Amino acid sequence: MHWTTPRHLLAGLALATTLGSLAIALPAQAAGLRMAWAQDATGLDPHKQTAFSSLRLLELVYEPLVRLNSDLQVVPAIADSWEFSADGLTLTFKLNPNAKFSDGAQVTSADVKASFERLLDEATAAAARSNFLSIASIDTPDATTAVFTLSQPDAPILVAMATINAAIAPAAEIAAGTIGTKALGSGPFQLDSWTPNSQEVLSANPNWAGGKTGVDGITISVLPDETAILASLRAGQTDFALINDPLVATLVPNEANLQLNRVTGLAYNVLQLNPARKPMDELKVRQAISCAVNRQEVLDTALVGEGQVTGPLTMPAFRSDPAGLFCYQQDVARAKALMQEAGYADGFTATVIAANGEPPVASSEAQVLQSQLAAIGVKLEIKMMELNVYVDAWLAGDFDMAVAQNGGRPDPYPMYNRYFTKTGNLLKVSNYVDDTLDGLMQQGRSETDPDKRKAIFQQFEQHLTEMAPWVWLSTGYSYTAQLKTVQGFQPNPTGSLFALSQVTID
């Protein structure tokens, strides 16, 4: 038998390939939305989870009292209406009497009280607790009224409540200690199964107060490589997907059957300087670095132009034209002069840390910054780290400079109080605060008039960019890609996928 001839071998290989292709022919069309993402949720406890995917998953299952719409306005969720007292010390919610958990039980003020008490209990270990420290007590005069008494006026608390970290869970489940193992919420879907790093299966919650969802269910597959996600979309085997990498996102519009949804996010890309380390302790050195950076070039090169140059305030209601901020036009001559005045005419060497793949553009950003800062004699050594290792160094403030993508909030106070107030939990990371920043933050926290708040925070932004503890660069887009057969998805700047409750499939 001459089965070693090349001809026979090739024929054999061709046969194997054909068999393979036959076997992977399309599986039967599943009812519901087939979704994919690269990063899976890391847990099911709505109060404790902070990972992006966990929040996105839990937003489909649980509901907070209020949520943010795509214009970042606070709109009803479990609460129908709410009101601050004149002195700003009482916040009263009226609950939707139709709100029900997926087991059919009504959502009552007792559930609200139990949920917030759990969140505030240190034994729960919820990081979000720090946003709710002004809550002194919660009263429940009747089943649909919850009254929060605050220890000090706290205007941003309403926005802080509009996250899934402030979800309302059943008081009975809290007492039983099953939050996090069982996901029982009042949201549009219920979680039928979860296999970590592989798949989530959700089905419509028949008891949802928002009515009938557009799809019967959602199956979320974890496909760690975004190129594979794109291939799966192209092949019509995935209906809807989250995309992180701008390079992959820009390929989506090339496909006739696909649609890219993008919305300017709140997260910002930043070069964090560490003012606790020499020579970044010198204001002029920090300013020189800020002047030497060409933000548009970083955006165009590292993010392939996908985003906008931004100052510290990324939310539309507070955002100002970044051109008016300190040294937002690259000015190398001024930067060199500042370096000379600071006594660093010859420059210096510093290490910049960045996380591998988090965000996907981190390493290219670091490289562009490296070449720009070389112009003023600052020699950057780039140190790429695994995400956890990076987080560890970042939290300890153990870096000269760090390329980071930090999360944004719809309100400046919860977004920056952690870094730039005297009691901020992450002062060890920013290593910078002054009386002006601290004072403006406190004013902004208690002021309730929107116009006055805007003015206060713009002053904050001006001062912050001038002191240049960090060099704010850009804000990117948050992307989803979908088949054109999927209708009615409204992207949200917070990244929320709650709008999946409204989508239909043709």
Place this chain on the structure above:
Amino acid sequence: MNYVAQRLLTFPLILLGVSVLVFVSIRLIPGDAITAMLGTEAGLLTSEQRAVLARYFGIDQPIWSQYLTWFGGLFQGDLGISVTFGRPVLSVILDHFPLTLELALLSMLIALSAGVPLGVLAATRNERTSDLVVRVLAMLGQSTPSFVLGLLIIYFLSVVFGVVPTMGTFTPLTVDPLASLGQLVFPAITLGFAFAASVTRISRSAMLDVLGDDYIRTARSKGASARSVVWTHALPNALIPVVTLSGVEFGYLLGGAVIVEQIFALPGLGRLVLNAITQRDYALVQGSVLFVAFNFLVVNLLVDLIYVALDPRIRLGKR
């Protein structure tokens, strides 16, 4: 002493060494289960909250005491609880292992059934065109990283045929053999490609060696046909290095073809370990590595036994 018994006795010692090494090294990497779960938000925790989480993740005790607790459990078949899955580590591993085993076997099958004949072909046509073609192919196979090949295959399938292998979940062989093999055939080609190239090169050079041996000349002079010289006389001896290579390689494959599983989104052992490391799921990392080490030992023992079957001249353990 009997060779097999001798090897079996060293098993526990090796596993003990592996257990200490993995236990310590995973804890030496900066970052812990708390930062893995919360990311930078971990900085918002109060010290009380941090202590609660450390207790929950079992990292509040000194490292030696953590080790002793874990080690004690091993004797009762308890590898600990995975914090990611909320289930015993062993059951999580056994859920993910069939995929990796099937993938490893399939890619081994592909690699051997392509590599050995190609190697023999090249050796018997030494320095002729077909030999050169095979050698170029083998070179290409060895130098193409699997992530490039995997992505190319996915791209090619999705653009040309409009399909991609099922990703994200896995259909076990016992549930639907056709779907299961269909899902794994392309990952197995990706994984087996470089290995097929090594097999080709090794079997080619081993074959060339053997074909030059005296006993082959004797066989030829006794009038054995060319085919019988190659397949009956030469091949069994030429296969010995291939068996060695396969044993080592199969051990690696069982450790999980991390990259291929990542690209094709297959929930196998390789991705399990990778995710366990990024999520600092200590018990799961320890359990999986120990499991992989155990497999590696067993496979290598089997390879040694196959030697004896292939070549009676080899008498294990006797000098």
